[in-house]
Amino acid sequence: MNPHERLMAFLEGRKEDADRLPVWCSTRTFTLDGMKIFDAYWPKAHKDPETMARLAAGVYELTGNENMSVPFDMTLEAEALGAPCEYFEGKIKWISVKRFIATDIYEMDIPEDPSEFAKRGRIPVCIEAIRILKKKYGGKVPVTGIVTCPLTSVGGYLIDPAEFHKYMIKEPERIHRIYETLNPYYAAVANAFKEAGADVIVFTEEGASLDNISPKHFDQFVKPHLTELIGMVKPPRVLHICGSLISRGLEVITSMIDCGAEAITIEERTPMSEARKIADEHRAGYVIGGNVDPYNVIHNSSIDAIRSRVKKVVADGVDMVSPGCDYWIETSTEHIREFVNAAIEYGTPPRWKKEED
Amino acid sequence: MSRKEEIFERLRQAVILGETEECAKAAQDAIDAGIAPMKVIKEGLSKAMEVVGDKFENKEYFLPEMLLSAEAMYAGLELLLPLLKTERAERKEKIVLGVVEGDIHDIGKNIVKAMLTAAGYEVVDLGVDVPASEFIEKASEEEIGVIAMSTMMTPTLVSIKDVEEKLAKKGLKGKVKTIIGGGTVTEQWRSKLGSDAYGKDAVEAVDKVKTLVEEIKEAVKLMERKRKKRGSQAGECR
Numbered sequence: 001m002n003p004h005e006r007l008m009a010f011l012e013g014r015k016e017d018a019d020r021l022p023v024w025c026s027t028r029t030f031t032l033d034g035m036k037i038f039d040a041y042w043p044k045a046h047k048d049p050e051t052m053a054r055l056a057a058g059v060y061e062l063t064g065n066e067n068m069s070v071p072f073d074m075t076l077e078a079e080a081l082g083a084p085c086e087y088f089e090g091k092i093k094w095i096s097v098k099r100f101i102a103t104d105i106y107e108m109d110i111p112e113d114p115s116e117f118a119k120r121g122r123i124p125v126c127i128e129a130i131r132i133l134k135k136k137y138g139g140k141v142p143v144t145g146i147v148t149c150p151l152t153s154v155g156g157y158l159i160d161p162a163e164f165h166k167y168m169i170k171e172p173e174r175i176h177r178i179y180e181t182l183n184p185y186y187a188a189v190a191n192a193f194k195e196a197g198a199d200v201i202v203f204t205e206e207g208a209s210l211d212n213i214s215p216k217h218f219d220q221f222v223k224p225h226l227t228e229l230i231g232m233v234k235p236p237r238v239l240h241i242c243g244s245l246i247s248r249g250l251e252v253i254t255s256m257i258d259c260g261a262e263a264i265t266i267e268e269r270t271p272m273s274e275a276r277k278i279a280d281e282h283r284a285g286y287v288i289g290g291n292v293d294p295y296n297v298i299h300n301s302s303i304d305a306i307r308s309r310v311k312k313v314v315a316d317g318v319d320m321v322s323p324g325c326d327y328w329i330e331t332s333t334e335h336i337r338e339f340v341n342a343a344i345e346y347g348t349p350p351r352w353k354k355e356e357d
Numbered sequence: 358m359s360r361k362e363e364i365f366e367r368l369r370q371a372v373i374l375g376e377t378e379e380c381a382k383a384a385q386d387a388i389d390a391g392i393a394p395m396k397v398i399k400e401g402l403s404k405a406m407e408v409v410g411d412k413f414e415n416k417e418y419f420l421p422e423m424l425l426s427a428e429a430m431y432a433g434l435e436l437l438l439p440l441l442k443t444e445r446a447e448r449k450e451k452i453v454l455g456v457v458e459g460d461i462h463d464i465g466k467n468i469v470k471a472m473l474t475a476a477g478y479e480v481v482d483l484g485v486d487v488p489a490s491e492f493i494e495k496a497s498e499e500e501i502g503v504i505a506m507s508t509m510m511t512p513t514l515v516s517i518k519d520v521e522e523k524l525a526k527k528g529l530k531g532k533v534k535t536i537i538g539g540g541t542v543t544e545q546w547r548s549k550l551g552s553d554a555y556g557k558d559a560v561e562a563v564d565k566v567k568t569l570v571e572e573i574k575e576a577v578k579l580m581e582r583k584r585k586k587r588g589s590q591a592g593e594c595r
Contacts, residue, residue, distance in 0.1 A: 088459075094512035096459055162464045165421040166428070169375070211540075214419045248416040295511070296545050328511075 003066035004199065007142045010287050010320055011200055011236035011262045021314065021347030023321040023340050024067040025059065026202055026240050026265035026289050028146060030326070033333045034058025035092065043087040046072060046095060049128035057133060059327065060141055063336040068133055069144035069202070070126045072326075077148055077186060078157035080121035082109035092329075100160040104174060105181045108158060114184040118192035127196045134197025145193030145201050149229065150182045151175075151222060152207040161207070168217050179225035187232035194234060202238045203230060203261065209243025210250055211269075218252045226259040237261040238289070242325055245270040246278070253278045257286055265289035267324025268297075276317030289320035292339065298323055299331040303338045310342035314351075321347060361392055368401030368433060373408055375425025377432045384433035394440040398475070402430050402437075406475040410560035420464065423559075427471035434474060450501035450570045453492060455483035456539075457516035462509035465539050465559070469505065472559040473566060489519040496533045501573045503566055504533060506552075509540035514550065521551040531576055534569040538562055 001009075001019045009018045035041045040055035056068040073095045079085045084098045102108050111117055118127065126145070133143045155164035167174045190201045207213075208222045230237050239261040245252050253275050256264045266275055268291050279286045290313070292298060297309045310321060321343035327336055358366065364387045371380035387397040409426040412418035418426075452473055456463050463485045473480050481495055496502035504524075506517055517537055524530050536554040537547060547555035554569055556562030 086459075093459060093515075094510070096513075097461065099461060156462070160464075161420075161462060162424060162467055165464070166424050168421040169425055210416065210419070212420045214416075214422075217419070217421065250416055296543070300545070300549075 002139075003141050004137075004139050007066065007320070008199065008236070011238070013262070015285075015287065015319060015350070016352060018350060019348070021319065021321050021343060021350055022066050023064075023343035023347065024142070024144075024289075025065055025069065025327060026144075026238060026320070026322045027069070027204060028072050028326045029059040029065065029067065029069045029144075030055050030072050030329065031059055031062075031331055031333070031336070032092070032329050033062060037062065042072070042092050043089060043095070046087065046122060047125060049125050049132060052125060052129035053132040053136075056129065057137065057141075059336065060137075062333045064340045065327075065336060066340075067142045067144050067200075068137065069146055070129050070133075071122065071146060074148045074152065074204070074206070075157050076122055076126065077153045077189060080117060080123055081154075081158060081182075081185075083157045097157045100158060102154075102158045103163060104159075105178050108154075110181070110185065114188040117185045117188050123189055123192065127192050130193055130196040130198050138197060142199040143197060145190065145196075145198035147186055147190045147193070147201060147203050149203050149205040149208075149226060150179050150186060152205050153186075154178055154182065155207055165212070168213065168221065172220065175221050176225075179221065179228075183225060183229045183232065187229055190233040190237075200236045200238060201233055202240050202265070204240045204242075206240075206242045208252075209241055209245055209269075210247045210252060211243040215250050215252050215255070218255055223255045223259060230260045235262055238263045238265055240265040240289075242267045243269055246274050251278055254282045257282055263287035263289055263320065265320070265322055266291045268293040269324075272313050272316035272318050280317075287319045288317070289322045290318060291324045292321070294323035294325055294331070295328045298335055298339050299328040303335070306335060306339050307342040310339060311346045314343070314346040317351070360390060364390060364392065365397070365400045365404075368397070369405040369408070372402060372405035372426050372429045372433070373412075375422060375429050377425075377429045380429040381432040381436060384436045388436060388440065394437045398434070398437055398441075398477070402433050403475040403477070406430055406472055407560075410472065410558075413558065414560060423468055424464070427468055430471055430475060449499070450478065450503065450573075451481055451496075451499040452478050452503045452505055452566060453481045453483065453496040453499070454505040455487035455492060455507070456485040457506050457508045457513050457520070458486055458488050459516055460508045460510060460513040461485040462540075463507070465509065466507040468559045469507065469538065469556070469562050472563050473505075476563045476567075478566065489516065489523050492520050493523055493527065493529065493533070497527075497529055501570060501577070502533045503569050503573070504535045505562070505566065506535065506537050507539040508537075508542065511541045514542065514546060517550045517552060525551075532573065534573055536562060536565050536569060 007022045038054040038058045040051045045051045045055040056070050059065045075095050155161050367383040456466050492504045496504045534553040537552045538556040554565040556565050
């Protein structure tokens, strides 16, 4: 089985066919080593499709990590709606927004036709990069398109989050209006990625964890609108949320599953064993990815510590081994390779095949 | 309940429930009733923010609830602070607060500011996207200066390192103390970046700032003692 066939088996509801667990990065794939070796530095790699494709594939080429994904930042959609972005020419820094331009949907620059939206900003760069990757790696290594969902995108880069969060209580209709208006546009981005050849769309909604909002607000705002957004895009789809998803007797894992994606991926602040248990009670065998700490473990720990962490995550019931978020940019190729190798070792055969024996 | 206690209770409820107008009204009533502003802040606003902090820790409150409470508290503070000027000028410690260069997310910073102000600290708010040199310049002007830096995202953590390196270069480590916090900041990051303290949330940040202020005071005392000692030794030589 190649990495594409393996990941697809998990995302198409037939994980029992797989020879082992996949090891991929459910969010963005780039490292400093990749930038150096493939001459694919930021900010050029954000703006030029060839360079973007080289950087995205770099992690696979160097380490065997079993996917490649674009874009590398979370401002793609917000920028296309008018957020002014800083690219830090000459430096290797994440794109950031210079200021918040809106307080409501009316102050955003929204085209009439959602399909026009995919022609804006850097979205065409990502589409072209996906085409390039598909041509070279199609059917062998999965290509991932990342969409940053409205709550995070708008409430993090277009509207000042300090105000945005207050609307949840003071003016809930404003949050509904934002999601309802923007969903077709964000879906258009996802569908354009799919048409270009993306094998899977990962929807990230980083702002929706229990570190920020209550389960009540998750169910009031996030769940219904993400269900709608995810429903507008063809499978396979993955929903990723950073931060705590289980805390002090509260959880949003079941609500995340209800959003309708084929899998969810989580990070290290959510314990895998607990997530597995909650998921199995809600929908037995539901596919979960995660959640090895990319900074403290993969980047900053010994090879032994990386290996034992991977072993534990596998024992705790993960389906798709992944760092909790993007690999930390400075992480050495060696550390990611060891992480990948450990996942292959401990993920072979998958636990359901062991149980059969 | 006495009239005073009644107003304090109104203030506390207004902050806890995030009712901005009611908080301003209650603060005005307190002023009109002639209650000392410091007492109004301590008994009303600060106590309420402690409750709000506890609720946040216990996951009864989340960001939206916390932000509304902070907004209500500020509506009261705005009326009370001008009346406090003389009393506050006596405090030597200042907390120089801001979001580091490259980041404009000030949601956490503003909550920390609310909690620090409620705890009686004078906060110099530098806003967002603050260059390292500005933090250092402002903090080193103060007799007792604490730099409190916030960032929501991992990428901008490097900006904290910049501040720490510049402090070290200028020989200000120890005299100026630093505390960091925000979305992706952790204790591991703190030790890597070389900051003096990490607050996992606004409640912990206030406690840690208290400790840092005490440490600076101790260090200042020690330096003065050494200076005096050196002075007397020099005298003996002559």
